[in-house]
Amino acid sequence: xxxxxxxxxxxxxxxxxxxxxxxxxxxxxxxxxxxxxxxxxxxxxxxxxxxxxxxxxxxxxxxxxxxxxxxxxxxxxxxxxxxxxxxxxxxxxxxxxxxxxxxxxxxxxxxxxxxxxxxxxxxxxxxxxxxxxxxxxxxxxxxxxxxxxxxxxxxxxxxxxxxxxxxxxxxxxxxxxxxxxxxxxxxxxxxxxxxxxxxxxxxxxxxxxxxxxxxxxxxxxxxxxxxxxxxxxxxxxxxxxxxxxxxxxxxxxxxxxxxxxxxxxxxxxxxxxxxxxxxxxxxxxxxxxxxxxxxxxxxxxxxxxxxxxxxxxxxxxxxxxxxxxxxxxxxxxxxxxxxxxxxxxxxxxxxxxxxxxxxxxxxxxxxxxxxxxxxxxxxxxxxxxxxxxxxxxx
Numbered sequence: 001x002x003x004x005x006x007x008x009x010x011x012x013x014x015x016x017x018x019x020x021x022x023x024x025x026x027x028x029x030x031x032x033x034x035x036x037x038x039x040x041x042x043x044x045x046x047x048x049x050x051x052x053x054x055x056x057x058x059x060x061x062x063x064x065x066x067x068x069x070x071x072x073x074x075x076x077x078x079x080x081x082x083x084x085x086x087x088x089x090x091x092x093x094x095x096x097x098x099x100x101x102x103x104x105x106x107x108x109x110x111x112x113x114x115x116x117x118x119x120x121x122x123x124x125x126x127x128x129x130x131x132x133x134x135x136x137x138x139x140x141x142x143x144x145x146x147x148x149x150x151x152x153x154x155x156x157x158x159x160x161x162x163x164x165x166x167x168x169x170x171x172x173x174x175x176x177x178x179x180x181x182x183x184x185x186x187x188x189x190x191x192x193x194x195x196x197x198x199x200x201x202x203x204x205x206x207x208x209x210x211x212x213x214x215x216x217x218x219x220x221x222x223x224x225x226x227x228x229x230x231x232x233x234x235x236x237x238x239x240x241x242x243x244x245x246x247x248x249x250x251x252x253x254x255x256x257x258x259x260x261x262x263x264x265x266x267x268x269x270x271x272x273x274x275x276x277x278x279x280x281x282x283x284x285x286x287x288x289x290x291x292x293x294x295x296x297x298x299x300x301x302x303x304x305x306x307x308x309x310x311x312x313x314x315x316x317x318x319x320x321x322x323x324x325x326x327x328x329x330x331x332x333x334x335x336x337x338x339x340x341x342x343x344x345x346x347x348x349x350x351x352x353x354x355x356x357x358x359x360x361x362x363x364x365x366x367x368x369x370x371x372x373x374x375x376x377x378x379x380x381x382x383x384x385x386x387x388x389x390x391x392x393x394x
Contacts, residue, residue: 006186007132013184014123015142017082020177021115023146023253024170025085025108026054029092031154031249034236035163040096047233048352050098050105052345055225057109058116059341065117066334071125071188074118081114082181086174093167116314117333119181122188124322136322137264140315144256144307149173151250158246204324204332209385212378214339217317219375220280221343224310226351226368227287230361231306235290235299237361244296248303255307263312264319272320273383276313280376283309287369291362314340 029051036042042050061081068074088108092101123139126132153173154166161169205213231252232245267275286305289298321332351364 003130007127007130009184010123010126010186011138013181014119014136014139015145016177017078017115017119017181017185018140018142019146019149020174020181021081021085021111021119022143023150024174024177025089026058026112027147028089028150028154028167028170029054029105029108030230030232031150031246032163032166033230033233034245035166037233039163042098042101043356045352045356046098048348048350048355050101051225051348051352053102054105054109054112055341055344055348057106058113059109059338059345061110061113062117062334062337062341064334065113065121066338071122075122075185075188078114078118078122078185079182081111081118082178084108085111085115086171086178089167089174090171093164093171113337117318117337119185120318121322121333122185124319125188125326126186128322128326136315136319137261140260140311141257143311143314144253144259147253147256147307148250149253151246151253155246155250206385206389209382209389210332210335212382212385214336216375216378216382217336218339218343219371219378220313221340222347223280223283223287223368223372223375224313224340225344225347226361226364227303227306227310230348230351230355230364231290231303233361235303239294244299248290248299251300252303252307255304255309256311257307259308259312260315262308263316267316272316273379273386276316277376277379277383279309279313279316280372280379283313284369284372284376287365287372291365 033042033047037044037047064077065074068077084107088104088111091104094100120136120139124136150170153169157166157169204210232249235248236242236245263275263279266278270278282305286302286307286309289302289305292298317336318333321336325332347364347368351361351368354363354367355361
């Protein structure tokens with residue numbers, strides 16, 4: 001098998017793993033939240049807490065990923081994550097009990113960490129060892145494609161399936177995605193060299209740089225999670241836009257699918273930090289559009305902008321982590337995701353309670369946009385730190 005063919009299969013394995021562990025196991029809940037509220041009696045605050053539990057599971061998975069250095073163990077946990085993603089999706093249809101849904105969302109979060117962190121680390125490790133460009137843009141299209149797949153299936157089958165039927169259907173689709181995600185990713189090479197014999201030394205950033213980077217990523221996580229969780233619900237609450245929430249979710253996925261590849265190209269020209277700053281500022285606009293104007297065009301453009309920036313930022317950050325730690329990329333990925341994960345626990349729970357108190361999600365979106373803007377300012381500050389450290393080393 002040629003190297004190009006091997007690369008294609010590895011990248012496709014990563015794409016399918018993200019379609020399953022994030023597109024379905026995580027983001028199907030966003031699309032089905034209005035149905036579960038109207039058909040299964042899920043309350044506004046409870047909906048926020050379920051999302052928070054999903055991210056608590058993700059945070060626990062990130063903690064685990066950050067302390068594991070054995071590539072073979074990461075590979076094993078990645079494969080278990082695929083199975084857990086399927087089970088957690090099917091479990092949602094099995095009960096009306098809140099504790100069952102809560103358990104499902106928690107273990108789905110664990111599986112999301114397996115796909116996002118362990119899967120990304122394994123794919124990046126393979127690319128580096130085989131002399132391929134160390135970018136994850138193609139890999140992260142899986143997240144956007146998974147969202148598009150969920151939105152299309154739920155939209156097309158909405159007339160025939162209730163909320164339970166949707167969860168069962170998505171679980172069955174997850175089985176199909178898990179097969180190539182499992183089979184096409186080869187066992188990892190644990191040597192400290194590339195296949196051409198070159199060493200792969202780690203080149204970590206300074207402690208000061210890393211702390212500010214983690215704080216900025218926390219802010220990014222707040223901005224990301226509020227829109228990712230409640231974009232469908234806030235559109236459904238707008239007068240005259242009832243039934244259009246899933247369309248916004250579809251636009252989010254369509255924006256996300258090619259975004260990581262595009263932001264890779266932007267980063268090549270402008271640098272990683274400048275690309276992150278541009279994406280953060282555009283994301284602020286995407287978060288605010290649905291609350292600034294109650295029209296369908298504002299909701300759809302906002303959702304598309306959010307999808308086109310949020311996933312690209314995650315891809316850029318995790319790619320940077322892999323370049324700092326080529327032999328153990330999940331180490332920094334895990335640390336960064338801890339910051340992101342804490343934000344993703346706080347954000348949905350707070351937004352759910354604010355929505356219950358104020359009767360809508362708008363206040364939560366304003367809060368998310370403000371925190372996101374603060375994250376952009378921190379990233380701007382990092383450019384000066386990076387320049388000073390480079391001058392000191394030179």
